[in-house]
Amino acid sequence: EAGVVQSPRYKIIEKKQPVAFWCNPISGHNTLYWYRQNLGQGPELLIRYENEEAVDDSQLPKDRFSAERLKGVDSTLKIQPAELGDSAVYLCASSLEGSGTEAFFGQGTRLTVV
């Protein structure tokens, strides 16, 4: 069974440019998370989906970040415009209904804003 798939693995963009990340969760997993991980720190939650509904987006900087989960499966995270401080690894994870089971993580997208 395939794990969580993220693309691209690496992205370098100039500041003020837009960027998008894509995530395909494990089949059947209702819960999808997007995290941001800065160097030397733990992942910080940006947004959590239950099926297609964003149930926790309190940590998402809504002035420049947006996310969607089409038909409750794949998800995209977008930044527009990107700032230097957005350089980080963006991780996607999925789990069964978020009801206390483990989360499975993708390899992440390493974003560098120059």
Added chain:
Amino acid sequence: SQQGEEDPQALSIQEGENATMNCSYKTSINNLQWYRQNSGRGLVHLILIRSNEREKHSGRLRVTLDTSKKSSSLLITASRAADTASYFCATLLDYKLSFGAGTTVTVRA
């Protein structure tokens, strides 16, 4: 802000020794999970302990949970070079999974 705080921040041990790291958290939880992250890779789930459990074992891993002190510990016995990684505790409350800052473990050959 992060929910958990791991201690120590970094740990260096000899192969074959045991490694112990601690996690303290701030709020009530449904369960606590430990994850490992190798350099440049995604996080891998190691073990989950529910709020009504006090101790759990999985292979060379032993996790304890003290909800009265809001703390957990992860013990890795007979460490190997492949155990070199960052270890994160994560708390689950109301479907929200929150991570600590991690402990970096280096196992010397």
